[in-house]
Amino acid sequence: MTTVGFIARNALRNKRRFILSVSSVAVSLFLLVTLQVALRELTNPINDEGSTLRIIVRNKVSLAQPLPARQLPTIERIPGVAAVTPFSYYGGLYKGDEKFTSFAQFAVDPVRSFDLLSDAKVAPEQLKAWAADRTSAIVGRKTAERYGLKIGDRMQFTGQIYPCDLEFKVAGVYEGTADDRNVFFHQKYLDESLGDPGTVGTWWVKASSVEEATLITDRINKAFANTSAEVRAETERAFQLGFVSMWANIKILIGGISMVVVFALLLVTVSTMSMAIRERFRELAVLKAIGFRRRDLFAFILAESFGLATLGALLGAGGAWLLYGSIDMQQLSNGMFLMFEVTPQMLALAFSIAAVLGLLSAAAPMLGVARTSVVQGLKTLD
């Protein structure tokens, strides 16, 4: 019998316990990875390539406060600004949805907006058709698929923020961004329906280069300092992190609780795993008596608990990786989670925890083996 064979046979001698131990490690690590993924999704908003160039300008009071449309020429003249579009969140309820519409609708400038949304791919003729028809809209691929929308179909919305109901004709479908769900329509159409209030929600600005982006935000902020509508210009990244800050205590709380619990479940596993070895004290004493040295015994114990923990990690973390890689979380969670991606760091974390677990659960029995003499060990009954 080889050493490896001996260790494997030992580990599998109580198959039921082996399976239960491996599964509880697997479940704990699966949970750990899932929580990490969810937490990353909450605290680390996704970016697509174009986002490094994008600057978002909102009213300094808050995002909900509109900006005067007259700011446009001032922003356009700021050095380093390549393109500007109004970007107003319409927040309508799609006809047929009961309480909540899972995609956003934005009023934009049809000529410039897709220059800013550089990741979005739209057929040029669709873009042209959209620009030509004031009541038409470009729809994200996911939304189009979900509602079975084709070019030429009509979409009706009830305004929840703006006191106007709108109807759009689908002019085209875009895809290629991190979140292909939005609907874009003409700012002019919104203005007309509201009786030209002369306001927009936010401005989205494209910087001419990444290096200049922060400089441009400063210039925009200064340009409107001490006016009736002071602005806050920030990079898309900073803008998204502002949302993260608003989650307040919840994210810390959820993160904290989850980590503690995963840790506790692992402790339970440690206890059951070391139970398996404790039971074998007499045998280990026999091995010692027939000439195996202490470090051989240590190697046996360590290899077994390491193997068990690693197998658990493979099943749990690997399972999470396979599962989240193959399902469409965006659709399952109704747009709450966009990526739900297991990163290599998370896998590394899961495997390091498994390694520590292997060490910890071997530690107690190893200490016992080191302390007991052969005679004592042989006397052990359990």
Next chain:
Amino acid sequence: MALPLRYSFRNVLIRWRSTFATVLGIALVVFVFVLLQSLAAGIEKSSGNTGDPRNILIVRKGSTAESASLISRGNLREIQYFEEIARNERGEPVISADVLVLVNLPRSDGSGEANVLLRGISARGVELRPQVRLVEGRWFTPGKREIVVSSRLAKRFANFGTGQSFKTGTATLTVVGWLDGGGSAFDSECWMDADECRSIFERDLYSSFLVRPASEAAGVKLLERIEADRRFKLKAEKEVEYYRRQTMTAAPIKWLGGFLAIMMSVGAVFAAMNTMYASIGARTREIGTLRVLGFRRRSVVLALLIEGALLALIGGVAGCAVAYLWNGYTTATMGFETFSEIVFEFTVTPRLMAEGLVFAVLVGLLGSFLPSVRASRLPVIAALKSV
């Protein structure tokens, strides 16, 4: 004949060393379940606790949240003279035309900024909401740029002490007092004069009207009248009912609590099974003896199931107890309806604790079912012979 309960009970106590980790595991599962659900319960309690049952809230038809509603001043001029609306001793209609503004302000701990809901209220606004009390300073003076902030928000945001002031938009607002909403949604608001508020934030329109009908019957009539009048495009409903529906924020937390509980209980069942198998394995001879003495298989199964359930129950009680330590602790997050910081308390209700305990017992029963069946099936002679 059933085994005495004491057998199961003493088994749990005597083997505490080997079962401790399992009990701890179950305790933590229950702890997390109860704690997360208590967050959701706290949010629901705070909104369910808001409003005066006599009041009627009027918002624009189609807007789901008061903060996203817009009503013209023309509507106010007409509605305030409706005879269904109560009048105070000076003969003024008891109606408050409110304007809600979201203001982005820095937190006091320097950890970034968050939105605060600012409510501009009319002269009758305070008397319409008797659950809101002034706990420090004084109310704002109409026509001045003064503000009364919630005492709970005051702990979370910079420059919210009485006498301090902060800048928003073009205006500098001076904090003159602290309000206490008595555990309602008003604990997450700041109040100021509606007209000042409209001028600072360039709001031509109001957000909502809160009215007190003259009587119960007048209230019903008012609801019907506003619903039926095509000119208004307004929606009227009881204030308490409006707030009771504001539970969007609680939903994902509930979902997360449920998901975690289910996932963790799977792990806990495995751990409990392992422990029970080991504990039964160690007393094979004892179980053989019991069978020889004439205890039937199902008595053995029952005794072991009770043992597992007891074990889990101890864990469950410990978990509930630790979760209960958080009861009443104030925390905050972003509310989905208002898009602003909402303050609420962990609310560990008896119902939640009962749910947690039932949950724990289920884990215990599931975890000990297979091991106990196995124990009862052991051949008696072999069991007696085992070391």
